Amino acid sequence: MTNDLAMNRRRVLVGALGMTAAAALTAIAARPAAATPETAKQLLQTLAKGEPKEGRVTLKAPEIAENGNAVPVTVSVESPMTDKDHVKALHIVADGNPNPGVASFFFTPLAGKCEVQLRVRMAQTQKIVCVAEMSDGTLWSAAREVKVTIGGCGG
Amino acid sequence: MRIKVRRPWPAALKGSRSEVGDGRGALSLCLAASVIALLVAPATVAVAQTRAPAPLHLEGSAAPEPWTRYRGWNAARWDDYNTLARRDLTRPPGQEIEIATVTGDPKKGQELAFSRARGGGCLACHVMGTSSQETPGSFAPDLSEIGAAGRTDQWLFNYVYDARVYNPQTSMPPWGAHGFYTKGEVGDIVAFLKTLKAPATFKDALDDPQKRKQPVEDREALDPFVNPAAERIEVGAALAAKPVGNGKSCVSCHADAKAAFAGWATSMPRWEPRLNKVLGVEEFIYRHAKATLDVDWRMQSTANTDLSVYLHSLSNGREIRVDASSPEAKAAVARGKTLTETKIGQLNFACIDCHTQEHGALKWLRGQWLGEFRGQLDHFPTWRTSRGTGETWDVRKRFQWCAVQVRANELPPDAPEYGDLELYLKSLNQGLKLTAPNIRH
Amino acid sequence: MADDIKPRIRVPQNPKKGDVLEIKTLITHPMESGQRKDTQGNTIPRRIVNAMAVTYNGKPVFSGKLEPAISANPYLSFFVKVEESGTLAFEWKDDDGSVYTAEQKITLA
Structure with a gap:
């Protein structure tokens, strides 16, 4: 059951990827402004529809980063990770990059624990937002601002 | 651990798989x-x-x-x-430029002071009395109240244009004499400096170089x-x-x-x-x-x-x-x-x-x-x-x-x-x- | 370029039945975002690892869809609960169609 679900999700993903690539090409041609809190929120709505509650998600990131090329981020979600009650997906967006998407992760009860570490590019100071999608359909979220400093000597 | 790389073209056509090493x-x-x-x-x-x-x-x-x-x-x-190999090329500073009153556009001056585009800008080293920019430097004095410090226009102008006329060993770049800004732009920066009359406020403690860890x-x-x-x-x-x-x-x-x-x-x-x-x-x-x-x-x-x-x-x-x-x-x-x-x-x-x-x-x-x-x-x-x-x-x-x-x-x-x-x-x-x-x- | 792409996997030593193991993965890859320009001012085309998936004894454990906001040399760590010895299988998908795979055996004490 669970396996099929995950596999389906992955197929859906592959379908979505083509779209992302096309969108990226248009984006280059059009030179859009950076993502905004609104576009980040819109993207989250397409990834996991609904109004998330605050809680259950813990987001760790440095409050200040000397550059935004590789900001370490750890996200964990309180969950027993059983067949009945587990985290299905974790969506991460950021509101100050050229595009708001960062990553989506998908879990099965086999994971035993829902925690993921990653390193994120941040073009400027911005807020990173995570939404966890649980097996009961509820959504939980956490957000954190990371200040990205710039060097002194100019370009 | 086994690692494989599958290439789509043309390697996949030949069905070849290359080993990329054992992590x-x-x-x-x-x-x-x-x-x-x-x-x-x-x-x-x-x-x-x-x-x-x-x-x-x-x-x-x-x-x-x-x-x-x-x-x-x-x-x-x-x-x-x-x-570091040719140490006789940089021209020494000239004379102090005499100028009674500086006219300039303080708004343009602020843009220049805050922009990193030409050599880093003033904010790289100085706090400049506003919370509108992130993480100013602390290399050089806080200029937040320079406009109330009783300095003459001529002194401010020359300090920005080429501070070496007052202090030969200064760390401050000769912004005008070395061609980063025109005299008109230095005037704009001076006009901006003259507006700075209140201590800096920071919307976030991390912006304050005295508090930043x-x-x-x-x-x-x-x-x-x-x-x-x-x-x-x-x-x-x-x-x-x-x-x-x-x-x-x-x-x-x-x-x-x-x-x-x-x-x-x-x-x-x-x-x-x-x-x-x-x-x-x-x-x-x-x-x-x-x-x-x-x-x-x-x-x-x-x-x-x-x-x-x-x-x-x-x-x-x-x-x-x-x-x-x-x-x-x-x-x-x-x-x-x-x-x-x-x-x-x-x-x-x-x-x-x-x-x-x-x-x-x-x-x-x-x-x-x-x-x-x-x-x-x-x-x-x-x-x-x-x-x-x-x-x-x-x-x-x-x-x-x-x-x-x-x-x-x-x-x-x-x-x-x-x-x-x-x-x-x-x-x-x-x-x-x-x-x-x-x-x- | 592809010759430089190398996955790395790290798992804890001496796992026991029922342990929840932290699995660290890294794949050397430039994650070219499609936003950068070369010295002539031309945009460097996007080429990233866009997906990653992990199974244990054939059953899905963890997968991810990655965007250009993921740093070069994508590093991901996650957990897996092991009830039996077996093999973790990893797969990364590149924008250019390449698929990189790796396997890691887990033997329970």
Whole structure:
């Protein structure tokens, strides 16, 4: 059951990827402004529809980063990770990059624990937002601002 | 662990699958290297002195010829300003400019003061009384109340245009005299300065350079999961074992390279009488390999940097012990010290302006913390996270970067001036434990 | 370029039945975002690792969809609960169609 679900999700993903690539090409041609809190929120709505509650998600990131090329981020979600009650997906967006998407992760009860570490590019100071999608359909979220400093000597 | 790469075209058509190596095996190799480096006793330096000198290819440059700047770096030339090799190019300051009243547009002045586009802008060093910009620097005085300080227009104008007319040793770049801003733009900046009459407020404590915490580099630099440059230890080790040029490899002569080179990098650079200059690890790699293996591992080639990473890693955990005792080495150290005091480039900075406590060290340059000389030479080659997708740099490339950042033409990496500079700076790092490759901004 | 692409996997030593193991993965890859320009001012085309998936004994454990906001040399760590010895299988998908795979055996004490 669970396996099929995950596999389906992955197929859906592959379908979505083509779209992302096309969108990226248009984006280059059009030179859009950076993502905004609104576009980040819109993207989250397409990834996991609904109004998330605050809680259950813990987001760790440095409050200040000397550059935004590789900001370490750890996200964990309180969950027993059983067949009945587990985290299905974790969506991460950021509101100050050229595009708001960062990553989506998908879990099965086999994971035993829902925690993921990653390193994120941040073009400027911005807020990173995570939404966890649980097996009961509820959504939980956490957000954190990371200040990205710039060097002194100019370009 | 098995790893495969499946290529779509044309490899997949042929059904071929290429092995890309065993990550786990590689990791244990790298860990083993660090463990061995820690176990071997530090007797290498003394032994080396009793041996015949290592063969060196003594002709020509060890760097690519002619030297050209790295792709992706600022391509401008600054031929009218000092370099570390030509120290008589920068023109001395002129006379104080007489000007009764400055007229300018304070709004334009604020834009110029805050923009990084031309040399970094005022905010790089000064707090300027507003919360509209993030992370101003603390290198130089807070100007938030300069407009109420009773300064004349002429004084403000000249201080921005060329502060050397008041203080020959100032760290402040001659913004007007060196062509960053026109006289009209300096007038705009002065008009903006005159509006600054209240202490700075910060919307966020992190913006305040007096409260911002000093960054601490505590990542696990030798873990390839953390530092991509750590991957290069094993690449360098494999290269040392690979037959090249004349069919021999490094290990043909250095069968137990890990033991033979344990501690070696802590003794480098050193005075080399045959070259009449200070010789660093990377130039040694080229000249020794050219002489013994007939291979062209020029400085700044990937092979050279990989071998430098590997050789430095064999000294990890050992204290830096460069030999600055011979008369020639002492003279090189003295020359190196003078070089750190030499103003270079369009920004007219000397090394000491940013890296001694009398000036900018242990202060903020916007969001960048300026370190002292001690603590700068114990971690090269190093992974630079701020460079595109990341790059591994040896210390000579770092010197070159500093030059280009202060808008001075860099020297080729094997320049004797860089040798003197490296020996002087390394001598200030005596006793610090080497950790390479490391990871930095 | 593809020759430089190398996955790395790290798992804890001496796992026991029922342990929840932290699995660290890294794949050397430039993650070219499609936002950067070369020295001539031309946009460097996007080429990233866009997906990653992990199974244990053939059963899905963890997967991810990655965007250009993921740093070069994508590093991901996650957990897996092991009730039996077996094999972790990893797969990364590149924009250019390449698929990189790796396997890691887990033997329970």
